């Protein structure tokens with residue numbers, strides 16, 4: 340891992356595939372004076388990702404990288420990250436799994452937000468599984484991306500109660516609101532310790 344020095348803002352890229360509500364909250368945070376990051380690039384595999392509207396609104400460079408050939412796509416992304424001097428990647432609803440090769444070739448940290456209390460409920464359909472298993476608590480977690488899915492070091496988490504009448508949709512929406520607070524907070528905590 341490369342040490343990041345001084346008070347220079349960290350060039351950051353956010354990867355999305357869909358709605359981009361976490362991207363929106365990261366953009367808002369990056370515009371704050373106290374922010375440790377400068378959000379300079381948004382990458383998506385999905386040309387229809389609704390979240391692209393947030394990067395456009397804020398004049399942040401956005402790039403669509405089709406994933407029909409993963410090896411080629413990742414090679415292209417690594418090149419773009421290097422050209423833009425990106426020193427932090429935040430995955431925010433990016434629906435592609437980064438290969439081990441990508442993770443070892445990108446020499447800087449990659450963060451992810453996951454809608455469960457990791458290490459429980461890795462992978463997809465978390466809310467559905469939480470409800471089916473009658474969990475009393477769930478939440479969201481920001482963690483470092485490692486070669487094992489949803490298993491890297493946990494930076495921060497938020498624990499939330501599951502109510503008796505919760506559906507996967509009510510749970511998803513409630514957790515998402517907390518994700519929007521947690522992600523910038525975790526980025527800040529993580530970057531101030533670099």
Ligand code: GRF
Pocket residue numbers: 355356357358359360361362390431432433452453454515518
């Ligand atoms: C969030 O629930 C996030 O935890 C998960 O994917 C969802 C993305 O939502 N990884 P959005 O695109 O940021 O609105």
